[in-house]
Amino acid sequence: HLMPVLADAGFRVVAPWLRGYPPTEVPRERRVDPDVLAADVNALHRALGGTREAVVVGHDWGAIAAMRAAAAAPERWRRLATLAVPPERILAGAKGDSQQAMRSRYALAALVPGAEHRLLAGEAEGFRRLWRRWSPGYEPTDDDLGPLVAALAVPRAARAMLAYYRGYAPAVVARRALSVRMPLPPQPHLVLHGRDDGCIAVEWAERTAGKLAHPISRVEVVEGAGHFLHLERPEEVGVLIRDHLTARGSGPPGVSRQR
Numbered sequence: 001h002l003m004p005v006l007a008d009a010g011f012r013v014v015a016p017w018l019r020g021y022p023p024t025e026v027p028r029e030r031r032v033d034p035d036v037l038a039a040d041v042n043a044l045h046r047a048l049g050g051t052r053e054a055v056v057v058g059h060d061w062g063a064i065a066a067m068r069a070a071a072a073a074p075e076r077w078r079r080l081a082t083l084a085v086p087p088e089r090i091l092a093g094a095k096g097d098s099q100q101a102m103r104s105r106y107a108l109a110a111l112v113p114g115a116e117h118r119l120l121a122g123e124a125e126g127f128r129r130l131w132r133r134w135s136p137g138y139e140p141t142d143d144d145l146g147p148l149v150a151a152l153a154v155p156r157a158a159r160a161m162l163a164y165y166r167g168y169a170p171a172v173v174a175r176r177a178l179s180v181r182m183p184l185p186p187q188p189h190l191v192l193h194g195r196d197d198g199c200i201a202v203e204w205a206e207r208t209a210g211k212l213a214h215p216i217s218r219v220e221v222v223e224g225a226g227h228f229l230h231l232e233r234p235e236e237v238g239v240l241i242r243d244h245l246t247a248r249g250s251g252p253p254g255v256s257r258q259r
Contacts, residue, residue: 001234002057002241009242011055016044018061020160022151027160031167034177037061038068045069045076052078055245059083059230061164070185081190081241084227085200088182090208095178100201106130110165116158134198135226144231189217190244192237194225 003013017024019032019040045054056077058066063082070077085091094100109115119126127148131140151157171177189212193205202221209219220240225232 002230002238005238005242009246014048020163022154022157026154026156030163032163033167034064034068034171037065038072041065041069042073042076050076055079057081057241060085067185070187071183074186077187079188079245080185081192081244083192083230084197086191086205086208087184088178089180089184090211091204092178092180094204103199107165110162111169115162119158120152131228135228135232136196136198138226138228138232184213186213188214191219192229192240193221194227194229195221195223196226199227
């Protein structure tokens with residue numbers, strides 16, 4: 001949905017698969033450090049001949065990768081937009097939130113030995129249950145889930161997907177992730193979050209308002225959407241991202257609610 005909107009706005013749009021997700025090569029590592037994801041993003045910028053006018057958009061793990069990449073190499077990225085995962089510095093406060101801990105229990109399950117076998121056993125129906133919980137009212141389509149199911153059919157792909165969580169946990173312990181020490185991207189940053197997100201509570205996105213590094217950065221809460229807001233409200237989300245990435249002026253920070 002988003003790529004045509006950005007292409008029509010004059011962008012050259014590239015949407016790579018994240019490390020370990022087929023058809024990209026399945027890595028041998030059993031853990032993927034979050035800084036590696038950021039390095040991948042910046043390496044793609046170099047490989048594709050990116051300039052200072054480049055922008056980056058990411059959802060979920062892609063949001064983490066985008067924020068870290070923009071913070072690590074601010075000279076490469078003019079603006080960024082992220083969806084469904086607030087900045088780690090803000091989300092660090094959720095570590096003492098019992099309700100958020102319940103929402104995030106899937107991440108702990110990914111650390112248990114044999115989790116890849118359970119992931120394979122669930123396949124499409126397991127993804128459907130997860131998506132319904134994270135995006136209440138949205139019924140995932142075969143087009144949504146087909147690439148995930150196809151990826152799982154590749155040997156060792158399930159292990160590669162879980163490697164994100166297995167690499168993130170040690171980074172949290174070392175305070176290199178989910179920490180108040182985490183740097184914020186200095187560029188104008190649009191943080192998007194669905195009101196009904198069942199994965200990360202919307203309050204953590206709202207707490208981000210006024211705490212982003214650039215004065216014109218802002219938070220947009222999308223009503224009637226959950227974790228997969230770009231699929232649930234594609235037109236509204238597309239316009240918000242397009243307008244942010246093409247803007248050249250300034251505006252007030254804060255929280256606004258999409259109706």
